[in-house]
Every structure is written in C-alpha cells, then in structure tokens.
Amino acid sequence: MKAVDSRLEMEWADATWDPLAGCTRKSAACRHCYAEALTAASSQSGLWGHGFAEIGPKGPAWTGQIALLEDRLALPLGWENPRRIFVNALSDLFHESLPVETIDRIFAVMALAPRHTFLVLTKRPKTMQPYLADPAAPGRIAGAMEAIAAKDGTPHKIDAWPLPNVWLGVTAENQKEADRRIPLLLETPAAVRWIAAEPLLESLDLKIGTWLRDAPDGSAGAKLDWIVAGGETGPEAQPCHPDWARSLRDQCAKSGAAFFWRQWGEHIPAAGVEADSAQATDKMSWERIGARPASRFLDGLLHEAFPAPRL
C-alpha cells in the first residue's frame, strides 16, 4: 500500500492526511518522534514545517506551535476511491492547545467523505473523550460541513453519531499508558476502538473481559476491536522481546480482536525471532536489522487483520 500526502508509509493505511502541523511530546512513545524530525527537516522559511519545529543543538525540537494547514484540509474530498486514511500522522488531533473549532472542521471533512475510513490515533484521550461525548458536537460539525462544502446552500447534517467511518485509537506503549488511556477510550463514543502498541516497550496486559471481549462472540459494549503493534525505531531504539508480541497476538485470538503486527523495530534476537527466550531483553543478544521486510513476520506469519465496525 502506498501512502500519499505525507512522507510516511503505514502498512495499515492506504494514505495519510496531515491537516495539522506541530505538536509537543506527551509520553515515552514520543521519545523518537518521527514527526518532530520530519517537521524540523522542512522548517526552512517557505516550507510547510516553518515555525512548527527546528533543528536545535540537541537535534529536532518542536517549537510548541500547532495549527491547521488550510491547503490540506479538504484533500480527502478529492480522493474518489475509498481509502483507509491515517489522520494526522505528524501531529495529534486532540492536542490540548487546539481550538475546538479546528477539531470540528477536521471532523467535518471526515463526515463529508463517508466512502473513506479515517483512522484517528491520539495520546490525549482526556481531550478526545469529552469532545466525542459532547451532545453539541454533531451540530457544530454540521455547521462546519456547510462552510467547507455547501457553497450551493445545501444543508448538511450528521446522520449517525459517532461517525461510522471514523475509528478512534490511543497509543499504549507500556502498561502505565495503557492503564491511563484505554479506560478513557472505552468511555468514548466510537464505531471502532483501537490501540497502537507501538513502540511496544514492554509486555502489555489488555485485560480480557474488561478491555478486550472475553470471547470472539463475547459481551457487547465498549471493548477494544483492533490492536496494532510494533517495535521501536530510531537510532537509540530499544529491542522488542518476541514474547511481548506473542502475548498481544494470543490475547487478541482469545478475545476476537483483530491483530496487526507492523514490524520489529531496529533489532531482532541474534538467535532469530522464532527462538524461544525466557531471558529479559537486556540479557539477550540482538542483531540490528533496520526495516528489513522479513522483520514483519511473527513466528513465521504475517498478522495483518482489520476489525469490522460494530455500530
């Protein structure tokens, strides 16, 4: 699959759409933020990243400014064929400093393009949950839809809320962030709820029966539908123990959640991914592999499952 409108490729998306520029670091998953580096690399005067990040004495650094790039806002409306679109690969839609009107306008574009599936990922579910739970949100978004698309005066309204074509996810790189973010995600109205356990920095318990269904045909109600996971990348990336990935795969199999293993990051065990190792990551020998295609297999298999919306 080929990503467009961005410098990034995600195996689980056909395209990325970056209507926002700028961000600030939030947690351990931001340690090697590719968005900060890419934005700083385009920060010369006249380029899109100018003012949002810069190359400082310690390397790329956000400036703290975050804003909507007007020329990118309506891009998905021009994409005719249905796409699975990663929203804001280079920022965070629910950043605390964004005005609610900006979030409304981005949701308005998603509502105007029901042929696409939009994948939203945040590290800020404390902002996302009240936004989605606000009964006034659909009305405000309908108003934004008119401003974006209804030059002919046709009224726009939201037929279903939450939007069926918007999948909402949080990053859960370690148990602390999973414990903090997943309960808020489960309180958020959404057609599909997912997590990105990437970079996977330790083993995660996704609490079968509480966060995950207790069986594939198990309990109704808000549960996680999709787990995307992968190792850490970047020059100082830490290795990902194969047992951490196996555990997520097995928890998904028990619960019926879809599992997508994206990549191993920079390292694989010197003895091979499939070799059993009861040793801790710091006691194992590792081979640096970068982004080799073979690094996407887990015990000899590709895991590339997608969920079905349960609205």
Ligand code: SF4
């Ligand atoms: S939230 Fe995302 S874009 Fe923002 S600093 Fe963290 S990793 Fe980078």
